[in-house]
Amino acid sequence: MNFIQEGIDKGLITFDDERKYITYVHRNKRRNYSNPEEQVQAESFLKLVLRYGYDPKRIKQFVAVKIGSDTREADIIVYNDDECTSAHIVVECKKEDVSEREFQQAVSQAFSYAATGTVRAKYFWVTSKIKDAYFEIPAEEPKNYLSVPDVPQCGVSKLAKYKYAKGGGELGKQQLFELEKVTEDELTRRFKQAHNSLWGGGELNPSEAFDELDKLIFCKIWDERKPRKKGEAYDFQIFSEGTEEKTKQELQKRIHALYDEGRKKDSEVFKDNIRLSAEKLRTVVGYLESIHLGNTDLDSKGRAFETFMGSFFRGDFGQYFTPRPIVKFIVDTLPITNESLVLDTSCGSGGFLLHALDKVRQEAAEYYPDFESNPKMVNDHYKHWHDFAEKNLYGIEINEQIARTAKMNMIIHDDGHTNVIAADGLLPVDDIADNDGNITQQGLYSKTGNKGFAYNRFDFIITNPPFGSGIKQTEQAYMHQYGYAQKGVSWLDPKSKITPRESQSTEILFIEQCYKFLVEGGYLAIVLPDGVLTNSSLQYVRDGIEENYRIVAVVSMPQTAFQATGAGVKSSVLFLKKHTASMTEKIQNQKVRLQDGIKSRHNYLQQLEQIDKEKKRHIKDLKGFENPQGLSGKALSESEAYKEWKKEAGTEYKGKIDALKETLSEQYIQQKQQEGEDYPIFMAIAEDIGYDATGKPTRNNELEIIGQELGRFIEGIERGEA
Template structure:
């Protein structure tokens, strides 16, 4: 049997891109390239024929009626008979993530044409949707994929039950149900139950990362686990060890950590989570749901009080963080302040990318309705150049800098430090600067006179006792026989990276503040501001915040803001 020829992008000598649906060469604008790439995907991956598709289809009558980018019918005959289509595809610009407005636009086209499915697509993400026709507009269901050409009703039904993304309330509810099942079945206290559900969540993230990279088998299903255990009785232990390797650099799990649940409990949780696609769930939904779960777990059960989200958002708006400003929370808790700073600045960067692209477009395009080939090439080149700045894993990009050099936090509670890292991963990234460490002491990039922004809810109501002294293990380096700051061989690369990032002399001075005071009370590090007491934790943290800030902050103004924020939080907690 002869293999079907793949559909590939075609350009002519003038640089125009061929539209197989329009049967003509078109100016290769960035937007047009996105559309033609997806046409190739529909043909090559989903097996649709060009004869059952059409581009730029009016979704309603009228001179200025909107046009759907790509429309797909069940068959060429359905298209010819002008029957309702099967799928509407809305291709969007690549400069930002697809927004809710884009989903609404795709849904509108689908409802107007009576199509049961629609797709929103750019090079960042492709999201698949099912229109619920007996519900009001806005009520859609995100699904794992669209059906392939000639899919049977049974195959479509299986598709609709396949990996789907979470809705916010649904994710939070399922996490809580899994958490309660651990407590009821294994009799763990709330904190221990939280630790165990976190391990399984990251095991699922690991498996999904493998699927994205092309691995054929979904190892996070109850069917796969039961089959794998026939050949490896310790399959779940093996899978968790592989997960630990995946997140080793993030320092989320310790080397000898294990899942301590009964196998029956793990099976139940896998069965509950297996149909959902955590990786494709937007960071906004995933992050908010994870925070709700944290609130239920820690606030209600443990007495751990997190700053209410409205207060956090108010503070972020008041501070108005900007790109390249360095931020810190020395008592980061679940990471709420740092997450909002990261999200706010990421949004500013995305908006600036759009602004730059649109300004460039206006500067070179003479007629927006008749873009020339030369103009299109310039636009594509500019788009590719700007989009690189939105990559989080490429050194030197704007988002890499934000994620790795502008967000810092620490918490003395190891569970909270781990939770903060998890929370930031759920929200998109920026977790690399989070540490399990006493917030009053220097670590990594957290030291004096360095930060543009300090946002924190310091621990209130406790005392720092005289026996709370500085230990040698609180430092990341040590003093050699000559009294010089040095380090062990295994830490050589890490410390040298710190030297490059912060400056060798600056970093060594920050470490000396610990090394020169080993055995002394932590409170002795601070020259306390007026009216602050050396044994009050919140007073030392206020002093620490001022020390961490770059010079120039007025003491009275700082205290007034701290008092205002604390009063607002007290009001929220009393409601």
């Protein structure tokens, strides 16, 4: 309900042309609406009139209240009479981003107003718009106050035990309310404020607070999904149970019951129990009880959770999540359908998986356009996208907490199921498949497993692997299984042999791991630092890509692409299509044939042997070596002058060999270009991708145009036209 607009329509408030000042018509009071607290106060006043039914004549704002020798100002007082002599409700308004400590101070302040001899109200209400707290002052104990689920509506003498029920309704004469849809910005603020309230006092660190909030969001979602009759109360709210202690204990019981019920259906999401005290539980419920996550727009709640989550993880873990415009570009470009098997080997919070799910959900809407009004289409529409989410979407994330968050992200997006596991994405597939993401007390992964993870299985892999970190051979036992972790045999060095590299970058290893996971003809879209594509020392990586994949496209991202998330590495998105085994073998055999032919035509081995003989003869004959002292034998070989001369001679002949190798390498490259498979590669440079270095939106997003063209290019490949 838009209280501000309805207030304007009913003549309760007016604004100046710039909407800077608000005028409360019943009091002819003009106030500065740019003040955040005034915005909350305006909405609270309108709620009292439009929702609770109070006559504006019985409402005063900015009321002077004398407490001892001090005179203060109560924001709003509702009276029982037209003369405004008998106070009924005191309202204290705070700005939306007020801290939990400041909110509790406002509770004490409002109580002091309500309990003072000059006011003596029965109820008081403290609100920041995103959080409400209601209290009753018992006549028999005016020095205390009790929590209640709401303040009474006009004419109601007895409050209901709760405020929110399915479909609304009444309990006694008190109106009950359905949960509300909220905007993305408001939901983000609620998540952040709830999180801050959990760790602000120092009882939990931010990471622990994030986990506990995740659990309560999980409970909230399951509460909304429980079957209920109209008028039946939601469990995720504060009930009036008499005493304060009983109110908190009963709330704690209901939340734990919701958590246990949800875990039975989604057992892989959380393994440990809720660890919050009854007081902390009540605090978080206060931020979330009034909203309906299920009915809130899917994109809005998804972005709200990701915004809150992204700001938290960047602060605590240094994780760099892929910006939404890049995720959208990659997923929208690929021909993913509800039958596709999709994997992200470094899924983070699940951004790629979620956008793939959204794409299939949109596909379902195209197949079943009338599903919202046609009961026969509802199940077909649901099955179309939900089966895809349940059976076809897979993710691997090395950080257990982030993996858990990815699962929650999927649940918030109405999935309720996910194949995301906490594991090192570079582990051998059997170790990944045996792991359910639950780490035992001994630090080992449990073995209940998800057998959906298998090599040669996935149609699409969409991923942004971690950049810049290297894995040493001595650190991980699996390194020997990676070809990119070995130095291969050089075709121009007859003495070379396969030897382990001391270390290898994670992003390079992920290229190979993704190849193993893909089916033949499957697509890999991977974000890579530009060094992989340009550094001469990484030519062996590009050679491997050329052998294993058809290079579909290279789309260069701007330098600013990841700066807003804390990373400044220049990167590109590489689109690859896995060759058949026979094609890979053909390319490899062709390379060997070209290399052998070039060496044979140039008598390469004989030339190497000849250069080596010349070098030995040069050194034996002391050619060009000045030896005025006539040194010989050991005295000669140990002299500094001889050592320097011999080194220079070796460098001279090495230069001859290097020149020969360079000649042959150039010929090889030329011949490979002439005789190798010839196909077009889509190339694009994106300079503006919808946001700047700070993350602020720009007016242009070149990825939208590039994506359309690349999508058509890929369609052509699939039709055999490109």
